[in-house]
Amino acid sequence: MSEENPLRDQILDISRHMLFEDGYQSLSMRKIAKKADVSATSIYLYFENKDHLLHTLIEESVEDLSRFIESNALPVTDNIERFKKIIQSYVDFGLQHPEKYEIIYKVRPEAMARYPKEKFRKTRRAYELLVKTIEESVSAGVMDVEKPVVAAYSIWAQLHGVVSVVLNKRLDSRIDQKQFIEDSIDLVVQGFLVRTTVS
Amino acid sequence: MSEENPLRDQILDISRHMLFEDGYQSLSMRKIAKKADVSATSIYLYFENKDHLLHTLIEESVEDLSRFIESNALPVTDNIERFKKIIQSYVDFGLQHPEKYEIIYKVRPEAMARYPKEKFRKTRRAYELLVKTIEESVSAGVMDVEKPVVAAYSIWAQLHGVVSVVLNKRLDSRIDQKQFIEDSIDLVVQGFLVRTTVS
């Protein structure tokens, strides 16, 4: 993945940082170049265009997110516990690496429309893991979910809502952040565990 | 709200349509103006700048969404039924008015960062209604939810995930759309109704 080039990596670092600080709109190739102390066109030596630069950033973040969740959840053998671990890891990653997490969603609308579908699917390893975990729980008879694919997607959306409201500081002032996170995770998890068949 | 001006309305219509067709990135004041057969600067007679134009579009859409949900759900007196109605209405609106629905979320990241917070809160009437409905259900003892404010937000996020995966045609080819929607709604609703105390 990393093509072993210092300037290329530097451009990615600067872009990620600027994106997080000032948002997408004010991110320009020329500004990136200036900060890297290089001419604007040099960026094109390493990235086809602005879209591709952004896509690389997204891909990198999704990869990190996937790896993080996998490294936490894969070792867990019990299905229910792995289910919980995936959810917890997703939220943890978002809160611990806001710079990377936000890129996945912040860039979306415009650049994402041109994001190659196949890459989109390929990078969703963590999602696949969640689906598999739910499916196995169902097979084992410890969970009762009709459509794991749907359920997993819903969970994903829900978790994103939780993480983003915290990161964007849109949390109602009456609500304690830590408690909000705990409660939300609990809400998601319990929504499924209630359906667990008691052995 | 509508300031009774034909050109102003035309600009909004064109913008909304162009935004839906070609996305945010390729939306420019000059293109809007050209399509309205007017000089680019004329837009500034009715909108302070591009941001304000977008914000007006968002506000309008959120207003429509809120009205739609309210008109469907307010007449329903039974709390549980109203709860279901709100959820169903949200999804229906998204699928029936994709042009308006997508604006609410498509524009977000860049322009949304500058969207005045107070307006943001003011327009969330439908959300408030959902919170109120859950709270009343809890008071009436027919639902058991610790933090209605959190729960409502989670539901919102989850529903958005459902609607957007359909609108963006990101649905896995194995899955039937109609069934996906029904199942998802059921999943959300059941997640709460399971907690209903049987009288």
Place this chain on the structure above:
DNA sequence: TTGGAGTAGTTAACACCGTTAACCAAATAT
């Protein structure tokens, strides 16, 4: 040792962008 071929960058230019300033003509009010 020379010279040709990459390599890693440069400058100049194009077409487009949001926005401002200055202007103008027609409608309206005094």
Place this chain on the structure above:
DNA sequence: ATATTTGGTTAACGGTGTTAACTACTCCAA
């Protein structure tokens, strides 16, 4: 009849992504 407001215009500024053409520098073969 004249002043003011309304609803537009053109010209210009500084910024944008991207392309084309160029330039140094390194490396390798004859």
